[in-house]
Amino acid sequence: MNKPFENGFSAAMRLVAGKWKIDILCALSQAPRRFGRLRHSIPDISEKMLAQQLREMEVDGLVIRQAYPGLPAKVVYSLTESGTALCASAEGLCRWSERFQGRVEAEA
Numbered sequence: 001m002n003k004p005f006e007n008g009f010s011a012a013m014r015l016v017a018g019k020w021k022i023d024i025l026c027a028l029s030q031a032p033r034r035f036g037r038l039r040h041s042i043p044d045i046s047e048k049m050l051a052q053q054l055r056e057m058e059v060d061g062l063v064i065r066q067a068y069p070g071l072p073a074k075v076v077y078s079l080t081e082s083g084t085a086l087c088a089s090a091e092g093l094c095r096w097s098e099r100f101q102g103r104v105e106a107e108a
Helices: 008-015 021-030 035-041 047-059 081-107
Strands: 063-068 074-079
Touching: 008 081, 021 035, 021 047, 021 074, 021 081, 035 047, 035 074, 047 063, 074 081
Parallel strands: none
Antiparallel strands: 063 074
16 A cells, blocks of 8 residues: 555555565566576575565566466466566666666765
């Protein structure tokens, strides 16, 4: 739930708070992925953490979990329209970081 005083940037940052959510957004922006493939595309994340982050992102409306019948069950994760837009917006922050990271670290 959004707080009345929360600005748009704060709301977006709250949605991607967590060590792995940006990595998940970036991986899913390339293509929808099954859990195992997504797990391999983010080598340092544990299965438990990936599952937890995906559940949170699904609740927040950033990720869609599509289950297909069959044995074994096939589950594919993809970005919602909102998740895709957030990912596109995050690209600007990535470019900023690439450009100014050395300066920011030197000033710290």
